[in-house]
Amino acid sequence: MRKSDQCVLLAIETSCDETGIAIMQRNGDEMRPLAHAVASQIDIHKETGGVVPNIAAREHVSVLRPLLERVMREANMSREHINAIAVTVGPGLAPALAIGVQAARTLSYVWNVPIVPVHHIEGHVYSALLMSDKDLHDAHDLKANISNALFHALALIVSGGHTMLIEVSDHLRYRILGSTRDDAAGEVFDKVGRMLGLPYPGGPHVSALAQSGDAKKYKFPRPMINSGDHDFSFSGLKTAVYYTIRELSEKKLIEEAAHICAGFQEAVVDSLCSKSSAALRGGEFSVLLLAGGVAANDLLRKKLQRVAQHNNILLRIAPKALCSDNAVMIGQAGIIAYEHGRTVSWRDVDIRARVSIEEYALQTG
Ligand code: KG4
Ligand code: ZN
Numbered sequence: 001m002r003k004s005d006q007c008v009l010l011a012i013e014t015s016c017d018e019t020g021i022a023i024m025q026r027n028g029d030e031m032r033p034l035a036h037a038v039a040s041q042i043d044i045h046k047e048t049g050g051v052v053p054n055i056a057a058r059e060h061v062s063v064l065r066p067l068l069e070r071v072m073r074e075a076n077m078s079r080e081h082i083n084a085i086a087v088t089v090g091p092g093l094a095p096a097l098a099i100g101v102q103a104a105r106t107l108s109y110v111w112n113v114p115i116v117p118v119h120h121i122e123g124h125v126y127s128a129l130l131m132s133d134k135d136l137h138d139a140h141d142l143k144a145n146i147s148n149a150l151f152h153a154l155a156l157i158v159s160g161g162h163t164m165l166i167e168v169s170d171h172l173r174y175r176i177l178g179s180t181r182d183d184a185a186g187e188v189f190d191k192v193g194r195m196l197g198l199p200y201p202g203g204p205h206v207s208a209l210a211q212s213g214d215a216k217k218y219k220f221p222r223p224m225i226n227s228g229d230h231d232f233s234f235s236g237l238k239t240a241v242y243y244t245i246r247e248l249s250e251k252k253l254i255e256e257a258a259h260i261c262a263g264f265q266e267a268v269v270d271s272l273c274s275k276s277s278a279a280l281r282g283g284e285f286s287v288l289l290l291a292g293g294v295a296a297n298d299l300l301r302k303k304l305q306r307v308a309q310h311n312n313i314l315l316r317i318a319p320k321a322l323c324s325d326n327a328v329m330i331g332q333a334g335i336i337a338y339e340h341g342r343t344v345s346w347r348d349v350d351i352r353a354r355v356s357i358e359e360y361a362l363q364t365g
Helices: 042-046 053-074 094-111 120-129 185-195 202-210 235-246 250-281 298-310 328-339 357-364
Strands: 006-013 018-027 030-040 084-090 115-119 153-158 163-170 173-179 287-291 314-317
Touching: 006 094, 006 328, 018 053, 018 328, 030 053, 030 328, 042 053, 053 094, 084 094, 084 120, 084 328, 094 115, 115 120, 115 328, 115 357, 120 153, 120 163, 120 287, 120 314, 120 328, 120 357, 153 250, 163 250, 173 250, 173 357, 185 202, 185 235, 185 250, 202 250, 202 298, 235 250, 250 298, 287 298, 298 314
Parallel strands: 006 084, 084 115, 153 287, 287 314
Antiparallel strands: 006 018, 018 030, 153 163, 163 173
């Protein structure tokens, strides 16, 4: 299936509020970014407390070209070195996706190289799948190795837009076992952060505050924990936190915020861990993967390690630098897809703002 043991891909990610560019090189079994950069729009979206799609798109337009030039310069690369362009085609915000796809299309035409369309969640899956187990805690080195890939894998993907358990039976073969019925895990972290007056995005602030809190002081529900399927639900938990906060005076809330964060974080992590554990017991898996923005959460990293130990299974967690959206992960998945022949002409690529990873994989063969 391999096209060659060496290739260089430009990777572009613009599905939400991070503009990511990476130059990825594959040499033998090893894959590494020759250079990469992410321009975050967090400061812009802080003012509105969330992402406004058209503002995100405008920002992608203004940073994409300078970022591309910088990364190409840092990688010491020119157009002749690039074999293909990997780009996130979905899911995500349509106006934001369109900027990355249009850039890829233009470069593909001018450079005369094919496009490798990548599903955003595939990127998250590969950010953990290709890591080695010993890099579990603090991998700063973004080198990945194709020979590390191990199947069947069970991937827990937790981000601001998605919470899902995916069976990965081979390269580019996915089956969704369960997903959230309402809010995503990162989304509830952000909403609870907002209720407490913390800056956007709330996730890192809630988890930092939780460190000094007592998780037992407020006992929040773990919705659907015994539902018998692999789906998640977080809106009941969010409502329970809301009612707790509403009962407290402003002064009392300041005193109690850390305990509320700790209790809430524990409830989310427990739900994620118990659902992962049940999915592991229900299938024949060789490795458990954790990736996505919420995978940066230390309590989740620690507790999922216990789940893996308990089930006697390997665990691979995306390096913290690759948890939030970036182009390195799109390049990793892109190299695998490129080698499996998933290339299209600039004429045939388009955004797929709502397609699921399972459906996408079936359509792209
Ligand atoms: O993967 P990502 O960058 O974007 C999406 O594809 O959605 O994930 C961003 C999400 C945000 O909701 C953010 O609050 C959450 O990840 N997040 C965290 C932590 N760091 C980021 N949530 C909990 N604990 C953290 N340490
Ligand atoms: Zn993401």
